Amino acid sequence: MSSRTKHLVAALLAVVVATLTASVAKAQSPTLPNDTLRRVCYNMQMEYKQNCMSGICVIVGDSEQLTGGLVNEFGVAILNFVYDRTKDKMKLTHVMKPLAKWYIKRTLKRDLRQIMHVIESGGNEYFNSRRNINYTFNIMNDDATQTTD
């Protein structure tokens, strides 16, 4: 095989591998609901100092607006939010009492807005360096995620 052919084969292989990697990454990376994907569920974890709060985050919506809820594993509501994608505005509509202090709500609102950006760009982790809070959102499998009919 000539060196030219070897280079061509190597280039073709690289393209195939890159395509496969991208499609696998796309399948596994978190995503937000859109006009064809109505609902997405995430395993959520929030770490602050030595404390850790975990739960489930359900987000429903479309390309314009998302409505989400965080609950712990027992189903107790932690918070609900509405995110306007067109205006990039986050609103907390309900926060459980222990977290309903104005300074906590302000931090959560800002962090959730950033988390939407992170998930939209394919990431699953956000770190608030000012407050030292680490958030992880991992997509949950199968029937928890629904497509539109």
Add this chain to the structure above:
Amino acid sequence: MRRLLGITLLVMLLPLSLCAQTSQQNILQKLNAAVAKISTLQCDFVQTKHMKMLNDDIVARGIMVYKASDKLRWEYTSPYTYTFILNGTKVYLSKAGRNNVVDIKKNKMFGEIAHIMMNSVVGNCLTDTKNYKVTVAETSTEWVATLVPKKSTLKQMFNKVVVHFSKSNSIIQKVEMHEKNGDNTVIQLKNIRLNKTVGANVFKN
């Protein structure tokens, strides 16, 4: 004349209200007697959380093991894995390889959640008049106990807890937890096995 009519009505209605109270007490006595006989309880459960604002449900499945009077293993198997073990005053939590231990004496809210879960799925909450106002209703197949929390820490979480007992065996079939924001969680117990031997390892981390 009106006065006489009023007194007559009062005299007629008084026995009715007394009857209703007696009937409630009888039902509660029956249920408490059945609950007192439970030394262990094992079952599968289906937990459906309805989120009012999203108009959407999260359904989770798992297994529960209870041993009188202070041991509970509550394990979610699908769609997430999460284990909650109450053993005396300690709560062991396990999720995705991460383990935590909480002392419920030091963490009041956690203690409240742990005891709500244990008492409501077994039925011990019926006698907890210090923390709940209990009323009982009857249908053709069920007794339905409604518990309204009295304590502020419980009130923060729930408006009311509704427990459904089967009339055929006086065992809990379903628990509904109604939250202030309009959400509710329904836990359906299935495949219930009573008073079988349960090893101590079940309640260890």
